[in-house]
Structure formats: structure tokens, C-alpha cells
Amino acid sequence: MKLRSPRWRSEVNQLQVVCLNTSVFSADAAPAPPVYSHYADDVLRSVIRRLRERNASLREKVVDPYATSPEVTPPVSKCGPEEAARKVEEKKKKDEEKRLEAEQKAEEVRRRSRILPDFSCSCFDLLLRPLEEKMDSVLGSTIDPFTDRRYIAWLAVVAAAYNYNVWFCPARLAFPYHGRTANKFWVVFDVLSDLVNVVDVVVWQPRLQFVRGGDIIKDRTQTKAHYRKSFRFKTDLVSVVPFDLLSLQFGFSSGFRLNRFIRIESFFEFSDRLESVMDKAYIWRVARTTGYLLYMLHLNACAFYVASVFQGLASTTWVYDGKGTAYLRCYYFAVRSLINIGGLPEPVTLFEITFQMTNFFVGVFVFSSLIGQMRDVIGAATAAQSYFRASMDGCVAYMNTYTIPKLVQNRVRTWYNYTWASQGMLDESELLDKMPLVMKIAIAVDINLSTFQKIALFQGCDQQMLVDMLLRLKSIIFLPGDFVVKKGDIGKEMYIIKSGAVQVVGGPDNSMVFVTLKAGCVFGEISLLQSAKDGGNRRTANVRAYGFANLFVLEKKDLFDILVHYPESQKVLAKKGRQLMKSKVATGAQTKEDKPKGLALFGQKPPTPKLLKAFGNLRKGGLLDKLKVKSSRAPFDDTQSQRSRVVVCPQKSAGEAP
Numbered sequence: 241m242k243l244r245s246p247r248w249r250s251e252v253n254q255l256q257v258v259c260l261n262t263s264v265f266s267a268d269a270a271p272a273p274p275v276y277s278h279y280a281d282d283v284l285r286s287v288i289r290r291l292r293e294r295n296a297s298l299r300e301k302v303v304d305p306y307a308t309s310p311e312v313t314p315p316v317s318k319c320g321p322e323e324a325a326r327k328v329e330e331k332k333k334k335d336e337e338k339r340l341e342a343e344q345k346a347e348e349v350r351r352r353s354r355i356l357p358d359f360s361c362s363c364f365d366l367l368l369r370p371l372e373e374k375m376d377s378v379l380g381s382t383i384d385p386f387t388d389r390r391y392i393a394w395l396a397v398v399a400a401a402y403n404y405n406v407w408f409c410p411a412r413l414a415f416p417y418h419g420r421t422a423n424k425f426w427v428v429f430d431v432l433s434d435l436v437n438v439v440d441v442v443v444w445q446p447r448l449q450f451v452r453g454g455d456i457i458k459d460r461t462q463t464k465a466h467y468r469k470s471f472r473f474k475t476d477l478v479s480v481v482p483f484d485l486l487s488l489q490f491g492f493s494s495g496f497r498l499n500r501f502i503r504i505e506s507f508f509e510f511s512d513r514l515e516s517v518m519d520k521a522y523i524w525r526v527a528r529t530t531g532y533l534l535y536m537l538h539l540n541a542c543a544f545y546v547a548s549v550f551q552g553l554a555s556t557t558w559v560y561d562g563k564g565t566a567y568l569r570c571y572y573f574a575v576r577s578l579i580n581i582g583g584l585p586e587p588v589t590l591f592e593i594t595f596q597m598t599n600f601f602v603g604v605f606v607f608s609s610l611i612g613q614m615r616d617v618i619g620a621a622t623a624a625q626s627y628f629r630a631s632m633d634g635c636v637a638y639m640n641t642y643t644i645p646k647l648v649q650n651r652v653r654t655w656y657n658y659t660w661a662s663q664g665m666l667d668e669s670e671l672l673d674k675m676p677l678v679m680k681i682a683i684a685v686d687i688n689l690s691t692f693q694k695i696a697l698f699q700g701c702d703q704q705m706l707v708d709m710l711l712r713l714k715s716i717i718f719l720p721g722d723f724v725v726k727k728g729d730i731g732k733e734m735y736i737i738k739s740g741a742v743q744v745v746g747g748p749d750n751s752m753v754f755v756t757l758k759a760g761c762v763f764g765e766i767s768l769l770q771s772a773k774d775g776g777n778r779r780t781a782n783v784r785a786y787g788f789a790n791l792f793v794l795e796k797k798d799l800f801d802i803l804v805h806y807p808e809s810q811k812v813l814a815k816k817g818r819q820l821m822k823s824k825v826a827t828g829a830q831t832k833e834d835k836p837k838g839l840a841l842f843g844q845k846p847p848t849p850k851l852l853k854a855f856g857n858l859r860k861g862g863l864l865d866k867l868k869v870k871s872s873r874a875p876f877d878d879t880q881s882q883r884s885r886v887v888v889c890p891q892k893s894a895g896e897a898p
């Protein structure tokens with residue numbers, strides 16, 4: 241054997257020496273030395289045993305470096321253990337170097353951003369530091385832009401300021417809205433909207449957390465540096481430059497505010513965030529598309545007024561004649577002309593014809609695309625409804641083709657309508673299928689885990705097993721009077737009542753109700769937990785839906801797939817299954833004729849084996865008792881007349897009903 245690492249080699253040698261020295265105490269050594277103190281003897285023996293074990297493990301490690309390092313995967317190449325160990329060592333070294341390098345880089349970035357955040361903005365920072373510090377106490381050092389409701393509310397304010405500028409600036413440019421009295425108001429609103437933009441640039445944007453290489457960066461210095469380096473910061477800066485001051489020199493005009501339009505990203509950001517938090521996002525989408533449409537008309541109204549002034553008000557039949565409310569009249573023109581409604585006075589001059597033609601062309605493209613967008617939005621909002629209609633229509637057409645009886649057809653229709661009305665979709669699992677597992681678990685746990693934990697049958701089972709089970713559940717709806725399980729059928733699934741109720745029925749015409757099970761109860765578990773070889777996999781009773789029953793189905797295959805990984809829970813369930821069967825026998829649910837008789841306990845009575853016949857009495861105290869047949873079953877007595885009606889409280893396993 242070759243000892244590769246010098247450290248290991250010396251350690252092994254030392255151990256060998258220790259072991260050799262201590263071998264005099266070995267029980268194998270003959271003759272056995274006299275024992276003076278049993279305690280000391282035991283301690284020494286245990287020390288020797290542990291040293292030997294350690295020695296063996298170190299030897300093994302020297303021979304095979306992967307034996308005690310499961311975290312290192314052996315190389316696929318056929319190189320010897322020494323070569324492999326060397327490679328592993330090298331890889332570790334390289335990894336360590338890489339890690340150190342990355343750490344150094346990160347530290348460098350941090351240092352730079354601390355010392356020289358951004359030279360161009362340092363004056364800016366000095367000025368704004370007091371405000372920033374104040375806001376830190378209110379908003380915190382950074383904000384999550386996706387979930388923080390305060391940020392979404394703030395974005396609404398920014399969007400309002402943006403809309404103020406994009407709607408009013410063109411109108412103020414085109415229409416004679418500036419005057420001595422009006423200007424004061426315009427100035428106030430202008431200043432307010434600018435203030436909103438400045439606060440956004442200074443207070444909010446540098447606080448926004450961002451994702452870099454999968455990490456959420458929450459460090460204020462980094463979020464600030466990130467914003468300052470972004471293209472958005474540049475556009476934001478340009479958009480807040482107060483060109484309005486030129487008004488002092490050239491006269492009051494909203495033309496100096498056109499740079500405010502650049503902040504369009506803030507509007508789209510607001511729109512996206514709002515959509516993501518709204519329950520009915522399509523309402524906002526419709527409103528937004530309508531807004532685009534109205535804005536196009538607004539711009540056109542402004543353009544028409546400017547064109548009219550350029551031509552001379554009332555100079556021809558086509559231009560605005562200067563009567564009434566200028567904006568309203570021009571907007572009316574825009575609606576008729578841009579949406580191609582027509583019925584307008586014919587343009588006379590070349591300018592008018594060109595204007596009108598441009599309007600028609602622009603109208604065709606802009607409005608067709610906006611109308612298409614609107615159709616998409618409304619289509620998306622009603623997609624689920626359309627899918628439901630299409631499925632139901634397809635099913636009805638199918639039933640008509642095969643002339644299915646009207647009664648069945650009506651039941652199918654009722655099922656469609658009820659399912660749609662109760663859950664807004666036909667198959668809930670379709671929705672969850674597309675999600676990553678972790679999301680599915682989160683949803684499933686949130687909706688049903690608490691219900692599951694209360695089910696007596698699952699009490700004592702592994703929590704993780706319950707979560708696994710939740711993921712395999714399928715939702716199904718039964719109509720009033722539908723048989724969910726039929727006595728004697730093979731039990732391939734068990735049910736958990738989500739809402740509604742079911743009845744365990746028997747007797748002639750199934751007119752006798754034995755138990756009513758409500759939301760949170762389990763049924764169908766008896767045949768599921770019994771083995772087929774005993775014939776125990778047959779349903780012991782009829783179960784009928786009472787009203788509309790919304791159930792979760794857990795298939796036997798799924799349950800057993802899960803249980804493979806949870807042997808402890810498997811034992812718990814097996815024990816409960818046996819108890820369940822015993823309790824069925826104990827409830828006295830059987831009449832004399834139906835009382836379990838030997839193998840009849842297992843459902844349909846199989847022919848008695850000849851060998852057993854030879855032993856005569858197979859009943860109490862007979863051979864079967866001696867063979868300790870554990871599983872038994874309690875078939876419902878259909879002929880029983882006086883059986884009490886049991887109503888099971890919710891949150892209990894049916895099998896554990898009194």
C-alpha cells in the first residue's frame with residue numbers, strides 16, 4: 241500500500257503504534273490478564289475499539305480518497321487513486337483561488353462605490369444628503385419595486401404628473417389657453433409636476449432593489465450606483481431640466497416643457513406594476529388602450545386647431561370657424577376624420593386636402609392597431625369563458641351526434657355549468673401544471689394543508705408526505721345523486737370532501753342513509769388500504785353525492801408511490817387501516833346474516849379452500865383465529881332495517897366515524 245499524503249501517512253503510523261502498544265489489553269490476547277478494575281478495563285477497551293476504527297477509516301481513505309469524502313465525485317477516467325486525489329486537490333485549489341478573486345473584486349467595487357460613488361453626481365449628493373437621510377427613516381434604505389405597495393402608489397403620482405404634461409402641453413401649445421390669470425395656475429401645476437419628477441429621481445429611483453446575477457441587491461450604495469449608471473437616469477435628468485426658465489426671456493410657453501415627455505418609462509412602469517397587483521388586470525388594460533385612442537384624437541384636435549389658425553379661422557368651410565368651444569369642436573372633427581367616419585366638409589385648399597389625407601392614412605393604421613389591441617385585451621380577459629363555452633359546445637355536439645339520451649345530456653350540461661360557476665375553470669390542475677414545483681407546493685399547502693392535518697386518518701403521518709399528497713390530488717365534482725363509489729367495485733382511489741356532502745347508503749334501493757359525510761371527511765380509504773390478495777380491495781359500501789359534491793381524488797397508485805418514501809407513515813396508515821376494519825366490525829353495522837364470517841370479511845366470499853374445509857369450524861376460535869388473520873372488512877348490510885343514522889362531523893376520516 242502506498243501512502244500518498246504525508247500527513248495521513250504519519251497519522252496512520254501513529255495510530256498503528258498506539259494500537260500495537262494497546263494490543264496487550266486486547267481481549268484476543270492470551271492468556272487474559274487479570275482485571276483489577278472493571279471500569280478501567282471497559283474504558284480502555286472502548287478506547288482501543290475506537291482507535292482501531294479510526295485507523296481502519298484512515299487506511300481506507302489513503303487507499304480510496306473518495307471513501308470518506310462523499311462530496312467529491314470520483315473522476316470517470318481510469319486514472320489511479322493517487323492521480324485522482326491529485327486532481328481533486330488541484331480542483332479545490334483552483335476553486336479557492338477563484339473564490340478569493342471574486343471576493344477581492346466585489347470588495348473593490350464596494351470600496352470604489354463608497355469612496356467615489358460617481359464623481360459627476362457628488363455635488364448633487366452633497367446637496368441632497370439631508371433630504372435622503374430624512375427619507376431613509378420613512379422609506380427604509382431600499383425598496384422592493386415589485387411588491388412594495390408604497391412604490392406602486394408613488395408611481396401612480398408620477399404617472400399622473402407625466403400625463404399632465406403629455407396631455408396639457410400640446411393643448412396649451414395649440415389652443416389659446418395662456419393668459420394673465422390662467423398662467424398662474426399653469427405655473428403652479430407645472431411646478432407641482434416637476435417636483436414629483438425630482439422627488440422620484442432623488443428619493444425613489446436610487447432606492448430600488450435590483451437583481452444582479454440572480455442576487456437581489458439590497459445595499460443602498462449599490463442600488464444608487466446602479467441607478468446612476470443606468471440609461472434611465474440620463475433620460476430622467478434630461479426630463480427634469482427646467483427649460484421653462486427660458487420663458488423669462490422668450491415669453492411663457494409650454495413648448496419649453498416638451499422634455500418632460502421623455503419620462504415615458506415611468507408611465508409604462510406604473511402600468512406594469514399596476515397590472516401585476518390588480519385582480520382584474522384587463523380592466524386597466526382596456527382603460528389604457530382607450531386612453532391611447534383618446535390621446536391620438538386629442539393630438540389630432542390640437543393639430544386641426546393649429547391648421548385652422550394657419551389657414552385662418554372660418555376662412556373656408558373645412559377649417560374651424562371659431563364658434564363655440566374650440567377644443568370640443570376640434571375634438572369632434574378629429575373623431576370624425578381620424579376614425580374615418582366621414583361626413584365632414586370637403587377640404588378646399590391643397591393644405592387642407594393634404595391634412596385630411598394624412599388624417600385618413602394615420603387613422604387607418606393607428607386605429608386599426610388600437611382596435612386590434614383592444615380585441616386582444618378583451619379576448620384575453622374572456623379567454624377562460626370562451627374555453628369553457630367551446631368545451632361545452634363540443635361536448636353537446638358530440639352527445640347529439642351519438643344521440644345520447646336527453647337525461648344524460650342535461651346532467652352533463654349541469655355539470656359543466658356548476659363546475660364553471662363554482663371554480664371558474666374546468667380543470668384546476670391545468671393551471672398548476674405550468675408552475676414550478678415550489679409554487680405548486682406553496683399554493684397546495686396554502687389551500688389544503690390545514691384541512692389535511694385535521695383528518696384523523698393522516699394524523700401521525702409525516703408532514704412532507706401530506707404535502708406530496710396534496711400535489712397529487714385531483715379535483716372532481718359530482719352532481720346530486722351521483723354514485724361516487726359502488727359497493728363491490730375495486731377501490732382504486734380515495735376521496736376527501738372539499739365542499740358539499742356525500743351519504744353512505746344501503747338497503748333496498750339504497751334508501752337507507754348510514755352516514756352523511758361533510759367537508760373535510762375522507763372516504764373510500766378502506767378498500768384502498770386493504771390488499772388485493774385478501775379480496776380486501778373491494779368497496780364496502782355505496783357512497784352517493786348529496787347535493788353538489790366537490791371532492792379531491794387521491795389515486796391508489798399515487799398514494800403508494802408516495803408511501804414508498806415514507807415507511808413510518810406507511811406503518812401508521814397500515815395500522816389505521818386495520819383499526820378501521822376492526823372498528824367497522826365493532827360498530828355492529830352488520831346483521832346476523834351479514835356478520836363477517838371468516839373469509840367473508842374480505843368482501844365477496846371466495847370458495848372455501850378444501851384443506852380448510854377439512855378442519856371444520858372456521859369461526860371464532862377456529863383455525864383462522866389461530867392464523868391471526870388481521871384484516872377484516874365490514875360490508876354494509878343492505879337488508880338491515882334499523883341501523884342508526886350516523887352523521888359524521890367534518891374533519892374526520894369516514895372510517896373513524898362513530
Ligand SMILES: Nc1nc2c(ncn2[C@@H]2O[C@@H]3COP(=O)(O)O[C@H]3[C@H]2O)c(=O)[nH]1
Pocket residue numbers: 725731744754755762763764765766767768778779780781782783824829874875876894895897
Ligand atoms: N364499511 C363502511 N364504510 C363506511 C362507513 N362509513 C363510511 N364509510 C366509507 O364508505 C366507503 C366505501 O368504500 P370503501 O370501502 O373503500 O371505504 C368506505 C368508507 O370510507 C361504515 O360505517 N362502514
